[in-house]
Amino acid sequence: MRSVLPRAVRDLSGELARWPGIGPKTAKRLAIHLLRQPRRAVARVADTLKSLHANVTLCTQCYNLAEQEICTICSDELRRREVLCVVESPLDVEAIEQAGSYDGRYHVLGGVLSPLEGIDAEQLTLQELFARLKREPISELILGLNPTVEGEATARYIVQALPDESIAITRLGRGLPTGGDIEFADATTLAAAFSGRTTLK
């Protein structure tokens, strides 16, 4: 289907249509919306995009997104050192922090095991997790992984790889619906999941 929109609008909507959850019609609508905004406002979005990578790094301790070598959570002396919550992505940390029901630390895997998508243990920060468990005084490991097939498989992998019986391994339990997504859970659901976590080992 030929488009009669100017090339600049088509180029932009083509880029936006690559973003997850944005279809070609929504992309065109967004492009036209931006065209109606003041030029300066659109330039500001462009600048924000350009400086995105330069100002974000990964925390060398927990692999969460950070502005400096150590993220704000890892450098917070008030956070409990003996509890570590393993999550898939920085958005999970964000959701749990906004719910405010957890005061320990995190370890961000950067994904979950997924043979279908070609993601194996090497591509996640699993070795870094095991090294932390040896190095840090952690007594409980909370598996805060999404209740999906991949999340469960990753949880099983971690349980099997940890023969050290001095560390309790729990997982977030009641409250998270199967097939759901931590990132979109509300605060109450997340609080219930934290308080109702079940012991795996």
Added chain:
Amino acid sequence: MRSVLPRAVRDLSGELARWPGIGPKTAKRLAIHLLRQPRRAVARVADTLKSLHANVTLCTQCYNLAEQEICTICSDELRRREVLCVVESPLDVEAIEQAGSYDGRYHVLGGVLSPLEGIDAEQLTLQELFARLKREPISELILGLNPTVEGEATARYIVQALPDESIAITRLGRGLPTGGDIEFADATTLAAAFSGRTTLK
């Protein structure tokens, strides 16, 4: 709710959350998605945004988006000159063109009359439309306005403002559900609307 995301991610998701249809959680998800893309790909989006306004203008004849003074449709000698379709926005032109059931020309109003949003006749290209009807050999004016309260009011306004009985005024009829949106109609619905248009005057 405090965010633990780096400022660059928050800045970007704050910008994206201003876009229509994008909520704060989707905006964060998009920002993290972009962070995972190669820096060069994100810079390309930024460049596209920056050059958007510079490379788009309005056609001086029909007020559709254009790259030059006259848009590709107005400069197409094969398009029928005696039929003019009045639409609200360039996205409506795009949808009708992609359906391929119309070979006349367009006039883009740039909106519809909406007292609630403070949009009156002065802000639309209505005077320019009436001037065209005097100047050009138009025998039929098709009102391709959305079947909403504002679209209907704008159609009535045009009908009342045109005492010239030599021009037939029709509107797109069957096929468009009340409260719907031309831009999202499929090709069959648009074709039915073109063939089933009803005479107003």
